[in-house]
Amino acid sequence: TERTGRVARGAAGGTSAHDAEYVEQLEIVYNHSMIKPDFTKIQLRQYHRPRLPRALVRTDRQWQFQIKVQTAKFGKPMDRIAGADGSTVLGSYQSAFGGAAASKTGSIRTESDLSASEGQLAIVEYCEERPLLQLLKGHTVRIVNYYRGDKAKTPISAGGGDRPARKRHHGDKASADDPNDAGASAKIEKPPRLKGPNQAGKNLLPSAADLIGVSKKKKKKDGMSGSAAVGASSGDNNERLREANKVTILPDGVTEVLHPKVHGPFIGEVEDGMTQTGLVTNLFVAPMFRHESEPTDFLMILGKKPSSKHAKEGGEPPALGVCLRPFPANVYSVGQVEPRVKVFQPNTNQEKNFTTPFVTYQIAKAVELSELRNDGEGLSLDEIGSLFESNPIPPNALRMRIKQVATYDRESGHYTTKAIGFEDYPGVEALSRRFTPEGVAAYESSCAASIRLSDLGLQVLHTGASSVHSVSAAMVFLTSRLNAARERKSKMAKNLHFANTSKSKTTANQIALYEKAAKKLEDEWKEIKRRHEVAKFIYEELQFAPWHLSNEFIDVHKNAQGTGMMRLTGLGDPSGRGEGYSFIRESDAKPNKGTGNSDGALNAQIKKITGTENDLRKLTMKQMASLLRSYGMGQKEIDTLKRWDRVHVIRDLSTKAASDGMADGLERYA
Numbered sequence: 001t002e003r004t005g006r007v008a009r010g011a012a013g014g015t016s017a018h019d020a021e022y023v024e025q026l027e028i029v030y031n032h033s034m035i036k037p038d039f040t041k042i043q044l045r046q047y048h049r050p051r052l053p054r055a056l057v058r059t060d061r062q063w064q065f066q067i068k069v070q071t072a073k074f075g076k077p078m079d080r081i082a083g084a085d086g087s088t089v090l091g092s093y094q095s096a097f098g099g100a101a102a103s104k105t106g107s108i109r110t111e112s113d114l115s116a117s118e119g120q121l122a123i124v125e126y127c128e129e130r131p132l133l134q135l136l137k138g139h140t141v142r143i144v145n146y147y148r149g150d151k152a153k154t155p156i157s158a159g160g161g162d163r164p165a166r167k168r169h170h171g172d173k174a175s176a177d178d179p180n181d182a183g184a185s186a187k188i189e190k191p192p193r194l195k196g197p198n199q200a201g202k203n204l205l206p207s208a209a210d211l212i213g214v215s216k217k218k219k220k221k222d223g224m225s226g227s228a229a230v231g232a233s234s235g236d237n238n239e240r241l242r243e244a245n246k247v248t249i250l251p252d253g254v255t256e257v258l259h260p261k262v263h264g265p266f267i268g269e270v271e272d273g274m275t276q277t278g279l280v281t282n283l284f285v286a287p288m289f290r291h292e293s294e295p296t297d298f299l300m301i302l303g304k305k306p307s308s309k310h311a312k313e314g315g316e317p318p319a320l321g322v323c324l325r326p327f328p329a330n331v332y333s334v335g336q337v338e339p340r341v342k343v344f345q346p347n348t349n350q351e352k353n354f355t356t357p358f359v360t361y362q363i364a365k366a367v368e369l370s371e372l373r374n375d376g377e378g379l380s381l382d383e384i385g386s387l388f389e390s391n392p393i394p395p396n397a398l399r400m401r402i403k404q405v406a407t408y409d410r411e412s413g414h415y416t417t418k419a420i421g422f423e424d425y426p427g428v429e430a431l432s433r434r435f436t437p438e439g440v441a442a443y444e445s446s447c448a449a450s451i452r453l454s455d456l457g458l459q460v461l462h463t464g465a466s467s468v469h470s471v472s473a474a475m476v477f478l479t480s481r482l483n484a485a486r487e488r489k490s491k492m493a494k495n496l497h498f499a500n501t502s503k504s505k506t507t508a509n510q511i512a513l514y515e516k517a518a519k520k521l522e523d524e525w526k527e528i529k530r531r532h533e534v535a536k537f538i539y540e541e542l543q544f545a546p547w548h549l550s551n552e553f554i555d556v557h558k559n560a561q562g563t564g565m566m567r568l569t570g571l572g573d574p575s576g577r578g579e580g581y582s583f584i585r586e587s588d589a590k591p592n593k594g595t596g597n598s599d600g601a602l603n604a605q606i607k608k609i610t611g612t613e614n615d616l617r618k619l620t621m622k623q624m625a626s627l628l629r630s631y632g633m634g635q636k637e638i639d640t641l642k643r644w645d646r647v648h649v650i651r652d653l654s655t656k657a658a659s660d661g662m663a664d665g666l667e668r669y670a
Contacts, residue, residue, distance in 0.1 A: 018265040019340065019558065023282050026108055029138045031432045034111055035440055037362035037387040039447065044390065045455070047448035048130050056302060056320060064319040066117075066303075114138055117301050121328040122252055124279070124288070128574045130449075131337045132546040133283040136441055142280040143253030143288070146264055149273040154257055156247055161254030164247060251290075251330055253277060267338060267557070267581055279334055282438050287335040297327035336580045341438045342554055344446045345547035347463035354443055356401075357434035362387060364405040364428045368417050378406065378416040391447070405431070449546050456541060468548055471539045478532045485525040492518045543572065543584055553583040563587075616647045624650060 028034060039047070055061075108114065114137065122143075126134075135141065145157050154164040258264050265285045270276045277288040303321030344351040366387055367378050385398055393401070402408075405425060406415035418425040453462045461467055496514040499506045542548060549572070555561045564585040572582030616624075624646040625638050631653045641649065 017262075018285070021265075021280060023140050023142050023280065025140050025282075025437055026138055028109065028111065029136075029140070029437050031429060032361065032435075032437070032440065033432075034137055035362075037359075037366065038390050039444070041390055041451055044448045044451040047444070048126075048134065052302075058317065061317045062319040063322045066321050066323045108138075111138075115301070116299075117323045117325070121299070122330040122332065123293075123328050124332045124334055126334050126337070128336060128580075130546075130574075131284075132339050132343060132550050133337060133341070133441055133445055135281060135283065136437065136444070139281065139283075139437065139441075144278050144280050145250050145253050145255045145275050146258055146270050146278055147255060147275045148258040148260070148264075148270045151257060153247075153273075155250050155255055155275050157250045157253045157255040159252065159254040162257045163255070248275070250275075250277070265338075277332070279332075281340075283341055283441050284337040284339045286337045288332040289335065291331045291333060293327050293329055293331045299325050299327050301325070336574060339550040339553055341442055341550070343442045343449075343547040343550045344439075345462075345464075345467075345545075345551075346446060346450050351443070351446065354435055354439045357431065358440070358443070359388070359393065360401050360404055361428065361431040361434070363401055364417060364431055367406050367415055368428055371416060376416070377412070378409070378414040380414055384415065390451070445546050453541060453545065458538060458541065461538060462542060462545060468539070468542050471535065471542055475532075475535055475539055478528070478535050482525075482528050482532045485521070485528045489518070489521040489525045492521050540571065549583045552585045556585050557583075616650060619647075621646070628653075 043050070143159070145155060145161070147154055147162075151162075151165040154162055156163060258270055264270050264276075265278060265280065266276070266287055268287075277290065279286045279288050301323040303323070342350070344354060363384055366384065370377065370379050370383075381395075381398070381402075384402060385393065385395070402415055406417050408415055417428075420427040450462065461471065464470075492514070496511070496518050499511050499514050553566070556564055556566055562585075564587055567582040567584045567586040569578060570582055572584040573580045619627075621643060624643075625635075627650055628638050628641075628646065629635070631650075633649075638646070
């Protein structure tokens with residue numbers, strides 16, 4: 001894969017197994033209670049790097065530091081919040097005030113339970129400036145430590161997973177110290193899977209030796225106790241024994257041992273004897289690299305912005321709650337994101353299929369929330385339309401969406417939600433299940449990319465499924481025009497140079513005409529070159545769009561569709577310095593047999609033509625010359641064409657004539 005960019009079909013079984021892996025999400029993620037109906041343009045511009053609101057850093061606002069009271073016994077480790085499969089919730093840390101119940105039970109039910117003021121943290125940072133997909137608040141992820149090599153040296157992860165295998169004790173009989181020893185055997189003993197900290201109980205297991213066991217040391221013989229040589233030999237044996245029993249302890253995630261024939265979830269391959277930590281989500285898979293944090297650093301957590309009703313006397317703004325805690329010991333840098341879902345391209349069927357239930361749910365949720373807050377009073381049409389300011393919905397389409405979930409009250413002019421079951425209305429909870437959390441992330445990434453392209457001046461070209469192909473065709477036309485203009489400019493420059501340097505009778509008027517023509521051709525070439533550079537910039541920006549890169553990666557690398565392969569290097573590398581992969585499709589000059597044309601009708605038509613009288617390859621040079629003369633081509637032009645050039649010209653002319661209905665029996669060559 002690293003050399004060709006084409007998926008290895010021999011390892012398709014292992015790749016598909018990792019692709020089918022699904023991470024269960026929280027209930028607050030499935031019901032989309034934390035998802036906004038729309039973003040402002042400023043929020044979309046800052047989507048990948050959000051900024052703190054200025055209201056939080058006002059100079060006249062006081063910061064009130066909060067004190068954390070630890071009720072647990074001193075020295076007792078805190079319970080992790082992790083799933084049975086080692087999954088970790090993004091931001092799964094309870095609030096400093098209302099998360100006491102969640103801290104004990106490990107359950108997360110509301111947004112307040114996602115505060116970073118309590119619990120064990122791990123800092124994860126994207127290395128890409130604009131990742132194709134970005135995790136949303138509350139998403140559950142899995143940290144997996146992929147290992148390939150000797151199973152006896154498998155690292156142990158804090159979340160469990162695969163554990164090292166050890167050989168049974170050798171001997172003629174079972175050990176007296178260990179009644180469970182089965183005696184002499186060369187087979188590898190596979191202990192049961194290691195339980196994680198949550199599964200093992202509140203008290204964590206003390207050490208790695210207790211988890212995997214250490215082979216028992218043999219007792220020294222009485223006669224050798226006083227020998228210095230034996231003592232030195234025994235010390236060497238103990239050192240080798242400690243080195244052999246050395247086990248790597250990883251602080252996060254679960255361990256997964258890769259089979260030798262399984263490639264793994266990443267583009268690159270995990271080398272033998274190496275461990276690679278990966279971040280596995282339903283959106284993407286990415287490698288992670290751990291860094292040590294500085295002990296002098298600290299983490300400052302800002303509270304929510306106080307409302308105006310909490311303002312102090314005298315007009316002073318309310319104080320902002322601030323919590324300080326030690327900086328997490330585990331800091332990870334996430335490598336290049338390898339998407340598992342496709343980002344929606346604007347104005348396509350995929351986007352429309354998502355936005356239809358999404359908008360309906362947001363309308364029903366907003367109307368129901370207004371009724372709860374305002375004693376049964378719903379929302380007006382203008383108030384519902386203001387929910388979608390960045391992506392406005394036409395009034396007629398908006399009324400159709402509202403009609404599905406709400407009824408109109410003529411007296412108040414407001415819409416109120418329907419009763420569940422009335423006119424097949426399923427309720428807000430059922431509407432939230434009609435689209436997935438992965439679709440929400442793909443839609444938000446698409447909106448952020450659309451506003452970025454609009455800021456660059458690409459208002460319309462990025463919409464539609466064939467935008468890249470249309471611009472690519474225009475690039476071919478402009479490139480040919482640029483080459484032709486360059487050639488004309490070069491020829492005129494040579495004529496002008498010859499007129500100025502030759503001793504021929506060239507008048508001043510002729511030289512002036514040459515100079516005027518050369519200047520005009522120079523200006524024409526510069527104008528075409530400028531247009532070509534603008535088209536090239538547009539073409540590259542459209543290729544960098546997340547919907548194009550995600551489609552290319554999944555279609556080429558994962559599904560092996562078509563004859564192309566990933567470019568891997570050059571244009572499309574997010575690092576800009578050769579440290580990442582380019583997901584852009586590269587045309588394959590020599591496609592594999594297994595990746596041929598998937599159009600069965602076209603292949604059948606080719607088989608009918610090949611080897612018959614319709615096959616142009618069976619014609620002689622004279623016969624092809626006669627056909628070209630029948631199309632009106634001169635003999636001098638025919639003589640300059642080689643055999644295969646004549647074949648291509650006849651096929652093109654026959655195809656054009658057949659489409660115009662003027663083939664006169666030569667349509668068999670079309």
